[in-house]
Every structure is written in structure tokens, then in C-alpha cells.
Amino acid sequence: MFLERSAIFWCVQFAIYFGSVTHGNPIASSRYNFDDEWDSNIISNKEPLLTTASREHKLPPQSHRQGKDVIDLRERLLNVEELNVTNDKIGNSVNKIIPCSVCTLGTNLLQTAVRKGESFEAIKLQFVAICVGFEIQNHDVCTGIFDIFGPEVLAVLNVTEKNPKEICTLLQSEACEEDPSLPPPWTIELSEARNELEEPEGRPLQLGKPTLKILQISDSHLDLEYVEGSNANCDEPLCCRATSTLKKKNGVIMPAGRWGAFNCDSPRILVDNMLENIAKDHPDIDYIMWTGDLPPHDIWLQTKNDSLMVLKESVAQVQRIFPNTVILPALGNHEGIPAGNFPPPWNKDQAHSMDWLYNEVNKHWKTWLPESEENSILQGGFYSVLIRPGFRVISLNTNYCNIFSWWLLLNNTDPAKELDWLVNQLEQAENNDEKVHIIGHIPPGSSDCMKTWSHNFNEIVNRYQNVIKAQFYGHTHSDEFQLFYDPNNSSRPNNVAYVAPSVTPFSGYNPAYRIYHVDGEHPDSTWEVIDHETWIMDLDKANSNLNENPEWFKLYSAREAFDMPNLRPLEWHKLIYRMVQEPKLFEAFYKFFHRDSPVSKHMTNKEKLYILCDLKSGRSQTRRAICRDLEIMIHD
């Protein structure tokens, strides 16, 4: 989210500016041995988590008509419009980036400051003075951010051997104009493809066969300190708490509603109400994908104990309503402390180890997962489970590609050996004729995901595109998707990531969850997603009708709303170009993106381009290349 990104960014810039922390006792870089002895070669489990093929389901709604073929249209539009666009415009409007020069300047200043050897408290004083002086945040937030982020960020910056340009290029390689033809610094070994690639069009959907009905809950951001009636229009990054201040600029108090507010995270009552309504409206769910970000956005206050408290409370909420349902969790960036920080296992220093989180999640997750998965969960918070014979779910910890995971600045080579393990699991799945769904939190194409990790992940998806039938993430809080493409053919999408809407209204969204209908167990099963639905609560309406229980209702189903014959990657690819051509179709998509929130605003062409570019960006930090055609088609 923007507030969060902004706060973290300024924290780092100031930390970079003022530099060294370990006065008199600098941490030596030779202290870290990056070898990881963990054996990633784990035999995948063979006992299905679901004991029956599927429950009784109603069939998903049918599309009214066949989707249009718009591939020719893309070519035609390009030929006509290209003449009107100058070359130097290309790539400038598909990125929202912080200039590389700002980053590099700060990092250069760091090298001077490090030599000064100033103390943590001295740097903090200067940081807070500038943070408050430039009205970036108030005194308490500035102090809190330094106290929480400083020990990790400054320790890393003190020992990294990378130069300023290298650090900034790791954080945002496109902004720093890294040569895109450079070979990646590390690669994951892949076997040769053994099977013919499936045709992008595929067979017609096999409607009328058994289906799985799957729930995805993402980004609940439960705020245990939410206070109804407190100020929802504050100066801190997160409002609706007893301590929320009055906004200096307009001084208008907006009382926090009973069910939530658009500048705030979820009150407990909102999450409880959603879960109760899901249980009522969907008693036939086969399993739940729970894709992380449980704690609130109070990143300037958050401690490890706070994160664990929210984890326990959230697990208790879900277990109370769904005591007998299989739940497949994934870790969000906000579970880390400071937010986003997931030091790889080579960091054995207890002050920076992730044991505090992995030990705790393992205790809770073992309720739903087989004992065999404890090994990889304790290693890095990821696992692989067989759901039914021939169908597997792999849960990734995509926080190991997060640019805000500071220890990756020291070494980002396949953190926790997660991708190595993933390839091993996919190879076994291919050998065993299994189809796979991948779940995680940060979508691998997000600009928050480091380029090399993302590019390796894309190579893996391309190699195992016949095995991986769908991917499911959260993190953006928007209702959207991301496409993956054949590295050698930019017109051939080979996979789709469903990016689910957030439960939290933060910031500017109606609370939501997703339901997926998946081709279920039968002799020709593909395990592909046949349709998905987004269900929401109208937050303003709920807060203004306090005598009635809030209504949760289906906002749309994808096949019907977008008039798609199926949800295969090619149809999603076509949808992007249909939205270029049909403004009303984009308007519908944008309405769903915010879940019809009153906070959503009119889109400029530049903002529309940015959103559509996101949909094509399953590979991070390559927006200029991936979205060049869109940029030519859409311009002011």
C-alpha cells in the first residue's frame, strides 16, 4: 500500500543518509556464511488432505456468449497509433518509481556517515528532526519507525559490501536502468521439458462435471485496537485508534464506523461477521486458501508479540467458524517484524532469525497440515500438500523476494532454498501426473518482488506450465490478476495468478473475499479454475444501518461479468486488450478492482495504463518491455 511504501522508503532513505549504528563494534561481513545446509530434496506427501472427492455444489454461472478474438485488434491498434508516439515516451508512464538518483545519493551519503561511526541515538535524533521537520509523519510515528526499522536496516547497511548503485538496482532495477540483457546473478537449474505444451485455447470447459469450491481470504489486517467512534481521518499511517490524532490540514473528525472505515484496518467484528456470513452463504466449501497479512498497518508500533497475538486471535476466529474445514495458509509481509523483514536461514543470529514466527505458525498450521510439512515450514514457512489424488497445492513464502526484506541486500540467492525446493516438488508432481495450484502472498510480478527471484520463478512457471494450473496471491488489496508469459513469445500467456481482494477496507476498498470453482475429480479432470466470484460488504451502508446486520453479496462472477468462455491465460490476455478497446469494460473492471467503493476515483489514461500494465506483469521490473504495446495504445 502507498502509505506503507512511503513510510518505509523514507525510513530507509534517512537511515541511508545517517548511516552507521554499531558504534565501536561494527558487525563484520565475514561473520555471515551464506551456505544453507538444509536438504531441499523432500519426498512429497501422498496422503490426500480431503477424504472425499468434493461436496455438493451448484454449477457456476454460464457465460452468455463466446469471448471475442482480439489478438488481431492489438496488432491493428499498434500499427495505427504507433506513428503518433515518440520513442522517448516509451517506458515512462508504466512505472511508478522513486528516481534512482535519490536512492543513489542517499546511499553515497551513507558511506560517509558509516565512517563517522555515529551512535544509534545520535542518528535517531537527526532522523526524527528531519522526518518531523519535513512533515513526513508526526513525532511519535517518526520515532517509532526508527526504533523498529533501525536495528535491522542499519545493521544490514553497515555490513553489506554492495555499493550504492548496486543496492538501489536491487531495490528497483528498472528505475536504475539496469541493462535488461544482463544475465541473472543466479539461476535455478531446470530439467528439459518432457511433454508437449498444451494448446492455449484448450478444450471447451467440461461443465456439469464435479467441481471443487474454494474460498480465498486475504489481507484481513485485524486491528485489535480499533475503536468505534475514534478518528478515522488522522495524520498517522493508520487511523481509528484511541490514540489517532486530528488531521492538521483539515481538522475534520470522521468517526470510525462500527464495521470499519476506509482509512483503517479491520475491527474484530468485521472479520467475525464476514466469516459467519461465509459459513451461512457457502456451507459447501471444500477448503480455504488464507493468503496472509493478518496484522494491522501500525508499522511504527508493531512488535513480534503484537504480530503473534494477531496470529493467535485470527486463527481462533477462523477455527471457531470453520472447525472442520481444511485451511491452507501462506505468510504475508506484515507477519514479519519490522513489516516485510524475513531474514534468510543463513542468518543464525537470534536477534534476526525468523524462528520466533516459524515456530509459532507451525504450532497452529499443524492443525490443518500433515506432519511431513513441519520440515519446510520451520526452514522457511512454505509447504506442499496433496489435496486429492492428482491434485496438489504448494504454499510459497514469497516474502523471500520482498525488496523490504533487508537481509536480502547482503545475499539474495534463492533465500531458504525455496525455489530449489519448489522445482523439486514440481518435478515430482509431473512424474506423478499431479496438477498443482500455487498460493502465496506477494504476487511474483509485484514491483515489491526482487527481479532475479521473479525472473527465476517465471522460468520455473514456463517449464512447468502444464503442471501449474493456477496461482493465488493477495497483497495489493485490489481485485485483479497477473499474467505470466512465455519468455520467448510475449503474445503467449502461459499462466495466471489470481490476486484476491482484501478483507480490510485499508485503503479505500469495500471488504471482500473470493470463491473459486475448480474442475474437480473425474477421469478427464484438468483442475483448472472454471470461474471465480467476488463477494463484498457495502461498508458505508453497513455503518449507516446499525439496526440491521450487514449484507454480504456477490459483486460479480468473472466469466459472466467479462464475458469469457473460460478462465485460461489466453482469455485473460484477450481481456486486457478488450479493456483497451472497450472503455465500459475497463470501467466494470475498475469498479470491481475497488469493490464499488465510494472512495474510488475517475481514472486518467496514465492510471488506466498502470493498472492494465500490472495485469500483464507476472515478471517484475520489466514493465517497459512488457507494457510497451499498451503504452502505445493508451496515451493522453
Ligand SMILES: [Zn+2]
Ligand atoms: Zn495487506
Ligand SMILES: [Zn+2]
Ligand atoms: Zn502484503
